[in-house]
Amino acid sequence: MPTPFIMPKMDMDQEYVTITNWLKKEGEWINKGEPVIEVETDKIASEIEAPESGILAGILYHANEEAPVTKVVAYILKEGETLESAPSSDQGKTPVAQTPSQDLNQAETSKQDVSATPLAKKVSADLGVPLDQVTPSGSKVTRRDVEAFADNMKEVVTPRVCVPATPAARSLAAQRGVSLEDVVGSGPRGRVQAKDVPMKAAVSEPVAPEPVAATIPLVGKRKRIAERLTASYQSTPHIYLTVEVDMSAAESARKRINQMADKKGQPTVSMTAFLAKIVAWALTRHPKLNASLQTDRIELLEAINIGIATAIDDGLIVPVIHGIDKLGLREISECLGYLTRQARNGALTAAEVAEGTFTISNLGMYGISSFTAIINPPQSAILAVGGLVRKPVVIDENDTIAVRPMMNMTLGADHRVVDGADAAAFLADLVKALEAPEFILY
Amino acid sequence: MPEITYREAVRDAMVEEMRRDETVFLLGEDIGTYGGAFGVSAGMLAEFGPERVRETPISELGIVGAAAGAAMVGMKPIAEIMFMDFILLALEPLMNQAAKARYMFGGKATVPMVVRMPGGSGTGAAAQHSQSLESILMHIPGIKVVAPSTPYDAKGLLISAIRDRNPVCFVEHKLLYKVKGEVPTGEYTIPLGVADIKHAGTDITVVTSGIMVQKSLAVAQKLSQEGISVEVVDLRTLRPLDTKTIIASVKKTGKLLVVHEAVKTGGWAGEIMAVVSESEAFDHLDAPMRRLAGKDVPIPYNRFLEAAAVPQENDIEAEIRAMVANKY
Structure with missing residues (x-):
């Protein structure tokens, strides 16, 4: 079966990369570890290396097109293989686990082929982490990988529903009709302190501090x-x-x-x-x-x-x-x-x-x-x-x-x-x- | 006003009350000829005789049980527990009998007794003679818990405790015995359940008691020279708590640090913070409330480790500086 060439995911919240250039053409021989695609995300430009040696075939996304990450963008054929034996690309994620590759360690593995330690499996079930999305740091998904994934998930998934602020700042803001979102907090981790809350909503710059909350009323x-x-x-x-x-x-x-x-x-x-x-x-x-x-x-x-x-x-x-x-x-x-x-x-x-x-x-x-x-x-x-x-x-x-x-x-x-x-x-x-x-x- | 030690202030309160009221008497280990392990009752045997300064066998259960019984039939005993640590042997008569009697007999029985106990570390007496067990005592309705920080408070509060109709645990910190302060001669009382603002301030409230009041005051005075204004609230009575004073102070400063020597986990600092959190002062908080308390370890014998196990002045100073600078 042809090896799918999967576009790796470089950022937790990344969905697409832009392919800027194919360094190899269809039908060319590529060696494992050799740069094949030049890509750009909104943060970086980077080269994607071949996950396996073979003949590059079936390119699905061309230069200057956006390609979805964790999806197949092309195939690598071994001698005697043809594209016909490749799984359809719209099946989505395609397994790479049977050919684990250091170069592609950011790619994801599918459920049925996840290679994970028993402890990792148990922890992922406990934490509600989809094991197939966890990137193994070594040859197998370990407990540490699952926990790191869970931590990341929290960071990304939890929306910032409120501005960090002290209770005093909150009550002052309510009193003065000031929206905390407009206030730059001077406290740790950007927390809004009472003195950061401006006197009136209309005032755009921070107003001279009036520190003692209790005396305001x-x-x-x-x-x-x-x-x-x-x-x-x-x-x-x-x-x-x-x-x-x-x-x-x-x-x-x-x-x-x-x-x-x-x-x-x-x-x-x-x-x-x-x-x-x-x-x-x-x-x-x-x-x-x-x-x-x-x-x-x-x-x-x-x-x-x-x-x-x-x-x-x-x-x-x-x-x-x-x-x-x-x-x-x-x-x-x-x-x-x-x-x-x-x-x-x-x-x-x-x-x-x-x-x-x-x-x-x-x-x-x-x-x-x-x-x-x-x-x-x-x-x-x-x-x-x-x-x-x-x-x-x-x-x-x-x-x-x-x-x-x-x-x-x-x-x-x-x-x-x-x-x-x-x-x-x-x-x-x-x-x-x-x-x-x-x-x-x- | 004459300056006397905390030890003398405690003794004066007992002597004056025993002269005034013949139902007041002392019982405890080595309190007669020897004058008590810390010399608090020195000379009292000579004045009042063995009937009223009663030496007991080494049985804390016996001491507190006898005191509770005597109190129920009209006496006003003052029991001395040599080290606060040993009160654990007397928890049954204290918590199940003395604390409950007035409730269970519908007010027909009262238990006007005082149990005095030296607590705290700092004397190299190791883990079984250095504890601060106030939090355990505070958890029981029916008993009051008092912990004076100055000679003046010690005398006024002890007289009130002796006259109170309820069992009162009177916690004296060993290191305070030699502390001197102005104390009026003659009778005066300080009501139980009323805290005292020992140092007024506007930047941060430090709620504390006992020896930590002295330490916090030293820090407050030092920091006031730099323009950091610390309000030190001495609770004086740990149960019933003067929540009004605590809440008013936190409303004023917006920041709360609780300092006690007792270990942090399950310590009464948590109770103070809960009181504030449940009150209108919550809306005035401008930083997370913090605790500075004893480490969660038995008090070590080694004197350096012993000092490291409980808050010291530099710990209090560093914590106040960090809180005032919004580091948390």
Whole structure:
């Protein structure tokens, strides 16, 4: 039977080569190992050597034609053989295994004639590797050949379905509407890092890095607060009411609570937490102060979420204690402690500063005795709290004078929602409960 | 504030609690006349007498079993296991009895006991006296696991552990005993289950505990001079874990390295990473989370090999540098 001259495969993903020249003509004698065909792939130009000695015959693909790899392109006849005995070329792959040739070791062998070690056969079955496509590195297909083939197969077959990127880069890209495919990754193996994600999709070059992922939403939030406060200052008719409250009862109640907390090894309760608890109670009784002004209506809100204005290194942030009226003093204190730490660390989440319904701003620790604050829309009121000052006050109807820790509070309210009398009634309740905290139990 | 050693801080906590509460007592091997294998209870026999500083036979099963029994009838025992390695002999009373009693009796029985145990390598004591077995203890619901890194934490946490209504395994690293630090005289407590940010930073979070806190802090201080900002989170309590602090820190830095001396396979670093992976911090990760842990070998006797078997400062430094430079 004539020996088929098979076009070897030089690359894993190669399907065709272009035959640039036949160095031998049909009917010429060729020696095994002698260059017979000049070919070109999209990568290289190369010579194909004769797999066997004999007479070149039955050329199927001529110069400047594309020939499929692993297919027969011609035959080599031994003395006395004719082309008629050759298998039809459109049968596809034609065996060469019975004449194993180093020169053609990239050609493939067909199933029935695969020469493989038993281990290679088992491994190929396990890995789902078609044994007839494996190129033996020696005389037989070995386990190593099969495994190498499987590895290659993975590399080639698995499509690159996604761009390698860190989770932070992915969430940033989603946030900014940037397609990761357009981003050049600076990480290992081209992985996209958070800093590689440009600010806006429109920007084509990489933008100056903004490395700390966690602070990005905060910056946006902070910016929005600034814009909204400006709008509020310009468009909301603020009214301000100031009261002075005797804090001796509140202070001694807090002290007793803290002594107990100390004994239990729990963190102490701050003045702000104590105040927030009382304010929450007062808000349940005065829903107009816990309202939201919309274009055509005033919404009295069910949830009481008090924001606590907190100073941080680069400005101000207002973390929110959600559902504060449902929380005990200890929980409020813990929550506030956590939020304050997060704020100072610049680690607040968007949710932790969202949906406030009322704001408390306390500048007492700076020695401020009294100040006014701007309402944070769409809220309808804000309470500005000054510091405790011990000073002489008249404490009864006999004009007795005593030294008491006094504190000023100024309520800023949106006059479109809250009337002066509403605000005054709210403050009166607040003063009552701070001067006698047991009222809130009633 | 006076500076005292970690050993003295542990002793102070026990002495102060024994003076305050007569149900607190000590039991263990050689803890009386000899003062304990590491001298932690030195002098306590003289003050409290043999009724309250009880020498036991060499039976860890007996020690922890007796402690659990005493705790169930109203005492607050502090059991000392000479080396953490020997706790393996007492896992039955610890894990099957002490850990379960409060649950199985519907809260009618509590087991307020502390089992103190020196762990860790670095003393040339070889494979059976050098292990870090925290991960094994952490796997059992019903017991708490505490591992202080400083004298201050040791005292505050031990007082909390003694007052806790649950069995607490209190892991003291042998190399920390001689470490000095500021400790207030008199009573103070540190709540169990609350981690401590020992060094704040923004580039990478290192979650660690015990001796590795000291090593990580040294690295953090060194690297801060080069502008690499490392946040060192000292867990202090390994169970229950303060997941909030871990998550918040990783959200801030975007990178997590967990360092522990215990061997890597099955070690608690995996738990920390799982916590982060399951949390909202996942979306803030900007590099693969990494572990630096003991090699998967028994601790060698040879001192060079012993040092090579657990993370050292230069290992931590190299790992942090690589992670900060996005090498992984």
